[in-house]
Amino acid sequence: MGFPLSHYCCFLCVIVLLPVLCKCEDAFTYSRATYYGTPDGLGTPTGACGFGEYGRSVNGGNVGAVSRLYRDGTGCGACYQVRCKMPNLCADVGMKVVVTDHGGGDDTDFILSRRGFSMLARPNKAADLFAYGVVGIEYRRVPCQYPGSNIFFKVHENSRFPDYLALVMLYQAGLSDITAVDIWQEDSQAWKGMRKSHGAVWDMPNPPKGPVSLRFQVSGRRGQKWVQLMNVIPSDWKAGVAYDSNFQLDY
Structure with a gap:
């Protein structure tokens, strides 16, 4: 045939x-x-x-x-x-x-x-x-490999509750890069971009009150995508503490 x-x-x-x-x-x-x-x-x-x-x-x-x-x-x-x-x-x-x-x-x-x-x-x-x-x-x-570890969002030591929030992501597996981070504004029902402060640190003055929901843009060999994580950081967040996202990239 x-x-x-x-x-x-x-x-x-x-x-x-x-x-x-x-x-x-x-x-x-x-x-x-x-x-x-x-x-x-x-x-x-x-x-x-x-x-x-x-x-x-x-x-x-x-x-x-x-x-x-x-x-x-x-x-x-x-x-x-x-x-x-x-x-x-x-x-x-x-x-x-x-x-x-x-x-x-x-x-x-x-x-x-x-x-x-x-x-x-x-x-x-x-x-x-x-x-x-x-x-x-x-x-x-x-690829970075961290068996058994999720991504952690660490509240940077320079953060000041509740007026200034800076975040850095730890234990990010795979081959991808984080190219943007947004935070959910409940009052306006919209995402607002965080600023790249330095290195891997993203920050925002006057962050929204309550649990922190984030989305971040992942850029890799298969293109770009957004990952959304709701209520990933508690409302009473503390500087220097790393919070488990219960999520890991495979990208």
Whole structure:
């Protein structure tokens, strides 16, 4: 049984183009990386993303600052596979890093925590790698994975109940970016956009009274969509507290 020429052409395009598309999705970018020091080798709670303590310890402290990948804070929380290019010293798989800060220098795309930098090395080779200070790397974006964890909305420490509310999202899984956040105004029955304060922090003066309902725009490889979460933060919210959304992205 035959099939039309048009179907054959479509089939041929899939066979020819699919490997190309897969290769692009999995492609590595060449760059350089260095490291910064902290007393415990983990991240810093004062990173530009505004994550606080989460930015120090998430992903086991395998975190880092980025330069152009920061994207005015939109890149905060993104995950990358990073591996260095010195075969005798570097592990084949490399390590996964979570972006928690902004910084760059000496043509580097990543400034890793000391712990993260050591994860690039083969067993017993970390000291030799540290001696170089800056190493050639390749990297690609990979999905963030937080098994068993939902997204948390943390009320930033700068918030002042009830006059000023600032939020940052923690444990966001997947490959997507948060590009807008709205808050529901019950009195006007309308959504109002929050301001991007800095890094991953969104804020609003004079937020609505009562439980806080949010929607946020997710931008990923499959386009954009809005996620709506009603009454996700209680009416008596407190600065510094993180509230479980009971929701996780798979996007």
